[in-house]
Amino acid sequence: MRRASTPGNKYTPIRRCAGCGTRRPRTELLRIVRRPEGEIVFDPTGRLDGRGAHVCPDPACLERARKRGSIARSLHLEQGQYIPDPIWEALSAAAERRA
Ligand SMILES: [Zn+2]
Structure with a gap:
C-alpha cells in the first residue's frame, strides 16, 4: 500500500469516510491509525x-462514525476496544480548523 511520492506524481489515493461513506481524496480526510x-x-x-x-x-x-463504531471496525479493533476520547477531541478540533 505504500507508494513513494515523487515530485510531479499526482496520484492521490481515494478513501472512504467512515461516517457518510463518501469517497474522497485521502488528503481531504482526517486519518486515524492503529499503530x-x-x-x-x-x-x-x-x-x-x-x-x-x-x-x-x-x-x-x-458523530455518525462514533455512533456506528465504524472507525473501530475499520481499524479491526478487538471487541470492547474503542477509540479513546482524546482522539475524538483531536478529530473535532481538526474538523473545526478545516471548516
Ligand atoms: Zn463523511
Missing part, C-alpha cells in the same frame, strides 16, 4: 504506519 503496537492515534500528517481509517473533516461525520 503496529496497538496504540490508536490521530494522524494529521497521513504518514504513520499502521492500519488507517478515514473520516470527513465534518462534525456530523465524526
Whole structure:
C-alpha cells in the first residue's frame, strides 16, 4: 500500500469516510491509525504506519462514525476496544480548523 511520492506524481489515493461513506481524496480526510503496537492515534500528517481509517473533516461525520463504531471496525479493533476520547477531541478540533 505504500507508494513513494515523487515530485510531479499526482496520484492521490481515494478513501472512504467512515461516517457518510463518501469517497474522497485521502488528503481531504482526517486519518486515524492503529499503530503496529496497538496504540490508536490521530494522524494529521497521513504518514504513520499502521492500519488507517478515514473520516470527513465534518462534525456530523465524526458523530455518525462514533455512533456506528465504524472507525473501530475499520481499524479491526478487538471487541470492547474503542477509540479513546482524546482522539475524538483531536478529530473535532481538526474538523473545526478545516471548516
Ligand atoms: Zn463523511
